[in-house]
Amino acid sequence: AMQQQAAMEQQKAMQQRAMQEQALQQQLQQQAFGSPIGKHPAIAEELAHALYSRSDKDGAESVGASTGKGVISLLQEYVQCSRQFHAPQHRPILQWSFDNRMADYTTLEFRGTVAFLLDGVPHHVAGSWHPSKKLAQRDAAERALGFFVGRWGEQLLLEQNGCVVKPPMANQLLVAMEPDIQILDGFCRSYPACNGQPPQWSYSWEGDECRALAEITLLGVPHKFAGLSARSEEEAADDAARRILWYLQCPGYEGLFAPDPYAPAVVGKEIPMPPANWASDAAEGCALQMAERKTALMRVQNRLQQAFARQLKPGQSVWEWTYKTDEEDSSWPPLCRATVTVPVAGRSFTGAWARGQRDAQIEACNLVSAFLTESGLTRMPSRVSSGEIEESGDYAYDDGLDLAMPSYGRM
Secondary structure, eight states, X not given: XXXXXXXXXXXXXXXXXXXXXXXXXHHHHHOBTTBOGGGOHHHHHHHHHHHHHSOOSSSSSOTTGGGTSOHXXXXXXXXXXXXXXXXXXXXXXXXEEEEEEESSSSOEEEEEEEEEEETTEEEEEEEEEESSHHXXXXXXXXXXXXXXXXXXXXXXXXXXXXXXXXXXXXHHHHHXXXXXXXXXXXXXXXXXXXXXXXXXXEXXXXXXXXXXXXXXXXXXXXXXXXXOOBSSXXXXXXXXXXXXXXXXXXXXXXXXXXXXXTSHHHHSSSOOOOOTTTTOXXXXXXXXXXXXXXXXXXXXXXXXXXXXXXXXXXXXXXXXXXXXXXXXXXXXXXXXXXXXXXXXXXXXXXXXXXXXXXXXXXXXXXXXXXXXXXXXXXXXXXXXXXXXXOOOOOEEEEEGGGEEEXXXXXX
């Protein structure tokens, strides 16, 4: 009797799981957070099966393992379902970049960021830190799928079934002519996906122009949204708030914007990069800067060796360094000026004065890097294409620059 009861419970669980998977597949076909993959039911089936077949250790583990496809390929197929805006020819669907940091004095770690368009809106998703670029790349792709397909798919399913309702208060506040930033604050406090947490605001100034950046936690994942530049913090915040409310389809804001089909992120060769260190806190930002400094010399040296590989003799150094210190400077480290000579190019470069030998070297390296770029000898490292790279935290950023008002053109 106990075995029979256990078998019945197992059968019931399997039926319930099949119903959930089928419901999610239907939901994905209708609306998967801005990606109309209903036109591609096979992909919707794969994604739904992956969601309910993964071993959910941290919410987004090995999404593509059960489908037999690589997680990066699965993410690319998901993004390609968004066909309202066709990417330029030869532009990769997924665009990759990598940060690096020193985990300790000898260990370098990498974090992958993947950029893509969903219905014309640029998205950047950052993963966590790993000892290799390949692991970092797969982690970022896995987290992107786990969030957009898994968490948002479940959230949309709950909303469709009436288990979760978006707060209707936005329409009431619009009638009362409340500022958009206050409407967003109230919406986030009431919307279950935001877990009752209001947005956190920061501002950056460039000349007389201010740009607002809002950080919002959606379904447990920190997001950062940017708006257009404005003349004051209030105007910049209201602009960003309107775009976020549209993005979240807040009642009363659903038709306020439309993606701009001629925006740089849509027609350009690459999706514009987000602000520097956007996925890092203050402490991590310092670690990234330290890693950048430690690897700057190595990157320029590699470019020189690549540019002059045929001219270099066996055992010959590609550059030679000399230093000059300010004898009147009593601070530590003292002011230093570095000169680097590249014998095979017949050129010397003297950098600006800097504190310490390392910073002085970096100043001179910047001149060498500019020389290599202007001469066309080597190119600066660019983003990686859609495929997996060869061996050698979960964060999302949404850029509001590429949205346009339907009746007024680009904002």
